[in-house]
Amino acid sequence: GDSVTQMEGPVTLSEEAFLTINCTYTATGYPSLFWYVQYPGEGLQLLLKATKADDKGSNKGFEATYRKETTSFHLEKGSVQVSDSAVYFCALIPSGGYQKVTFGTGTKLQVIP
Amino acid sequence: DVKVTQSSRYLVKRTGEKVFLECVQDMDHENMFWYRQDPGLGLRLIYFSYDVKMKEKGDIPEGYSVSREKKERFSLILESASTNQTSMYLCASSIQGETNEQYFGPGTRLTVT
Numbered sequence: 001g002d003s004v005t006q007m008e009g010p011v012t013l014s015e016e017a018f019l020t021i022n023c024t025y026t027a028t029g030y031p032s033l034f035w036y037v038q039y040p041g042e043g044l045q046l047l048l049k050a051t052k053a054d055d056k057g058s059n060k061g062f063e064a065t066y067r068k069e070t071t072s073f074h075l076e077k078g079s080v081q082v083s084d085s086a087v088y089f090c091a092l093i094p095s096g097g098y099q100k101v102t103f104g105t106g107t108k109l110q111v112i113p
Numbered sequence: 114d115v116k117v118t119q120s121s122r123y124l125v126k127r128t129g130e131k132v133f134l135e136c137v138q139d140m141d142h143e144n145m146f147w148y149r150q151d152p153g154l155g156l157r158l159i160y161f162s163y164d165v166k167m168k169e170k171g172d173i174p175e176g177y178s179v180s181r182e183k184k185e186r187f188s189l190i191l192e193s194a195s196t197n198q199t200s201m202y203l204c205a206s207s208i209q210g211e212t213n214e215q216y217f218g219p220g221t222r223l224t225v226t
Binding site: 034036041042043044045046049089100101103104105106 | 117146153154155156158161171203205214215216217218219220
């Protein structure tokens with residue numbers, strides 16, 4: 001079946017450091033790929049998405065590129081802020097599904113001043 | 114903005130009680146979902162619905178049931194609560210289409226004692 005594997009956290013970075021959170025997936029066909037973010041005490045919200053190979057999703061300084069050849073969708077940000085502290089979830093929707101999303105286990109990011 | 118609301122942020126129930134968790138969305142979305150979120154396990158899909166009165170089992174439906182009598186409302190029912198159902202419960206909604214994001218409510222933290 002479909003699956004999403006994320007790097008284990010927590011990840012602790014100093015403010016203005018470079019961030020990478022790795023995400024790889026297993027799915028047939030061409031799934032749509034997503035990054036969601038969950039701030040403390042809140043539900044998840046969409047951060048960015050990519051729907052076909054080589055697409056780059058971007059939002060709030062975060063980027064991720066859909067790499068079909070490596071089945072990856074790594075999240076990056078050039079300079080993190082304390083306000084980026086949250087849990088980040090990689091997710092996919094398989095092609096042809098009823099939007100049944102498969103989520104990774106989440107990576108907690110803590111940014112210290 | 115899409116708004117997904119859940120009836121309670123925190124709930125404490127006793128073993129064996131019947132528990133209702135309510136979710137309402139205000140954007141006329143066809144799809145609605147119930148997840149539970151546990152540390153180290155990420156989000157796991159309990160049930161979803163793609164239309165009024167329609168429901169599909171997710172990955173962990175045992176011990177749960179759902180009801181969708183109106184398009185905007187999706188209820189999760191624990192017929193006889195058990196301590197292993199202590200968890201964070203998240204509701205989400207989306208429009209049809211495999212590239213479309215899910216919108217999440219803030220979650221209900223359920224404790225079964």
